[in-house]
Amino acid sequence: MDINNKKKYNKRYSTPLKVYNWVVLLLVFFQFNFVFSQENVPELDIDVTDGVVEPIPVAFPNFITTDFSSSIIANEISRVVKNDLLNTALFRIVPDGSYISDVTSIDSPVRFADWRAINSDLLVVGDVTVVNETITIKFRLWDVVGQNEIFKGVQFKGPSNSIRRIAHKVSDLIYSGVTGEGKYFDTRIAFISERGPKNKRTKRLAIMDQDGANLIFLTDSKSIVLAPRFSPDSRKILYTSYETGKPRVYLMNLMNGNLRTFPELPGMTFAPRFSPDGKKIILSITDNGNTDIYTLNLENNLKKRLTKNVAIDTAPSFSPDGKFIVFESDRGGNQQIYVMPSKGGKAKRISFGKGRYGTPVWSPRGDMIAFTKMYKGNFHIGVMRKDGSQERLLTKAFIDEGPTWAPNGRILMFFRETSGVNGAPSLHTIEVTGRNLKKIELSSFASDPSWSSLLK
Amino acid sequence: MNYQKIIMSVLILFIVTNCSETNGIFGKTGSGSDPFANISQSSLEYFSNEVGDTVLFKVNQSVIEPDYREVLNSQAKWIKENSIALVTIEGHADEQGTREYNLALGARRATAVRNYLVSKGVSESNLSVVTYGKERPLRICSEENCWSKNRRAITIIDGSSS
Numbered sequence: 319m320d321i322n323n324k325k326k327y328n329k330r331y332s333t334p335l336k337v338y339n340w341v342v343l344l345l346v347f348f349q350f351n352f353v354f355s356q357e358n359v360p361e362l363d364i365d366v367t368d369g370v371v372e373p374i375p376v377a378f379p380n381f382i383t384t385d386f387s388s389s390i391i392a393n394e395i396s397r398v399v400k401n402d403l404l405n406t407a408l409f410r411i412v413p414d415g416s417y418i419s420d421v422t423s424i425d426s427p428v429r430f431a432d433w434r435a436i437n438s439d440l441l442v443v444g445d446v447t448v449v450n451e452t453i454t455i456k457f458r459l460w461d462v463v464g465q466n467e468i469f470k471g472v473q474f475k476g477p478s479n480s481i482r483r484i485a486h487k488v489s490d491l492i493y494s495g496v497t498g499e500g501k502y503f504d505t506r507i508a509f510i511s512e513r514g515p516k517n518k519r520t521k522r523l524a525i526m527d528q529d530g531a532n533l534i535f536l537t538d539s540k541s542i543v544l545a546p547r548f549s550p551d552s553r554k555i556l557y558t559s560y561e562t563g564k565p566r567v568y569l570m571n572l573m574n575g576n577l578r579t580f581p582e583l584p585g586m587t588f589a590p591r592f593s594p595d596g597k598k599i600i601l602s603i604t605d606n607g608n609t610d611i612y613t614l615n616l617e618n619n620l621k622k623r624l625t626k627n628v629a630i631d632t633a634p635s636f637s638p639d640g641k642f643i644v645f646e647s648d649r650g651g652n653q654q655i656y657v658m659p660s661k662g663g664k665a666k667r668i669s670f671g672k673g674r675y676g677t678p679v680w681s682p683r684g685d686m687i688a689f690t691k692m693y694k695g696n697f698h699i700g701v702m703r704k705d706g707s708q709e710r711l712l713t714k715a716f717i718d719e720g721p722t723w724a725p726n727g728r729i730l731m732f733f734r735e736t737s738g739v740n741g742a743p744s745l746h747t748i749e750v751t752g753r754n755l756k757k758i759e760l761s762s763f764a765s766d767p768s769w770s771s772l773l774k
Numbered sequence: 775m776n777y778q779k780i781i782m783s784v785l786i787l788f789i790v791t792n793c794s795e796t797n798g799i800f801g802k803t804g805s806g807s808d809p810f811a812n813i814s815q816s817s818l819e820y821f822s823n824e825v826g827d828t829v830l831f832k833v834n835q836s837v838i839e840p841d842y843r844e845v846l847n848s849q850a851k852w853i854k855e856n857s858i859a860l861v862t863i864e865g866h867a868d869e870q871g872t873r874e875y876n877l878a879l880g881a882r883r884a885t886a887v888r889n890y891l892v893s894k895g896v897s898e899s900n901l902s903v904v905t906y907g908k909e910r911p912l913r914i915c916s917e918e919n920c921w922s923k924n925r926r927a928i929t930i931i932d933g934s935s936s
Contacts, residue, residue, distance in 0.1 A: 341835055510826060516911060516914040517910065517913075542909050544873060545873060549838065558931050563903065563904065565877060565904075576779075587876050589877075602877075604877075604878060604881040604905070607881055607884070607886065607903070608885075609877075609878035609882075630875060632874045632877075632878050632879040632881070633872070633873055633874040646872075646874075650832070653872075653875055676871075676872035676874070676875050677872050677873075677874065690872050692871070692872075716916065717869065719873065720872070735869070737916035738915060738916050739914045739915055739916075741869075741914075766873070
């Protein structure tokens, strides 16, 4: 017999993985200067937990600039900010053709009557200068109805390649100042970029900004890669790769490109996540056909087994205080969600609805758990309280899977896979209220999103 | 127009004639009624087509159904007779499940096949298992007739001992 005639596609998975473009990542982490301190001010009367929200009209005159090159950057910043605000469906931009007042200085008194006359509730004014490749933006947010400033003027400085990050920080202050909710625009998404037909799909680990911009590939397409998870500081990514021919967990450091391979863990390993302090990872190890949950201390390499039974125990996720884990198990006969102490102990089932439940993820606020539910041939993204009560399904599709929380605990991203021979996944977001379902437009298929923490 | 039609007709005639000749040539060297008559019983082709390299499973199950015990008995016999030292068993799942669960389920299926082969005398050290979950479907439609073919374990012969 011909020994060399191995199945070709087995070979495909064994090419060493390359780390791409990590130097680029070093450049985009930088510090912002806050010149004015922020202070808490009364919130507008808006509650994003309501089911239906009438978008707030925002007047958004062009940022003030003194030269042409600054005005190009200023326009780009305001375009990104407007896009962020519109994506929330909480705001609408009042068309600038209707503006009565001219803004010539961010320090001039605001003629509130002029902005009320065109039915604006909010007014954003800003000033952009670019000197020696450094962008400086000062901006103010006015409550036109209450005639007061929502927060004191803020100034951001950053290098000229940080236009989008500066813009997202402006959006964050506006969104957070108006709604009282946490920030989430200056964040990244790690995900799997997919190409090709359904039975020969290639998968690459990638990261991008929360709005789909600045896509960077971190692996080539030679090995199947799955389910990246950001570290709490957003500077590392855990993921699963078939680089060796079997699914194995890897830890990539985005700051220096280093790759940790965990040779101390046996067999097939997958479904990794970080602990909230970033010092441990939790994951599934498959040994002799049985899948259980383990933690590994990244500092002293101590391994701890948390579940031990013949059932499938997988998809673990820590509570934000680190005291509990939530995971899925078929120990009761089919896939359901369980909670147990992270130090080990008795697991308690929390999902009791009809159907099967998987991929539980604890909210960064600690109050809710998002999950994938399979019921009557459909997949749903849903949320429940951490005790399993108040289950609410937010979506319904052929396959909706793998929710990840925005750092403010208000928005979920997941992937939706269409059915049939041309079926393919794409990323979507939805508010935890069930409103504002949005697809993230990308040039490739995309799955397995992981939302970073707020960037520093 | 007429001129073009004539050329087309001549071309088509030529192609048809040529095809029938080609078929004739291959017809003479064909293998007759049994397509595997000329295939060595120790070849990988014989293993995958005649012995059978695939075991199918019910939804969310990893039990070897009675229909497939005979396939695995033949696999075990063939592996032993041909002194195969390297065998990989791939476990797969259909798309109707979450990614992590399907990885675990594929591992269960591959391990069920491995354990059966071991029970039939194949050396455990010659067998390795890998799960692909729902990553590598064989059939790509989103209906049960595809899903049933995707819930599978495949025995892949990697090499002999000699």
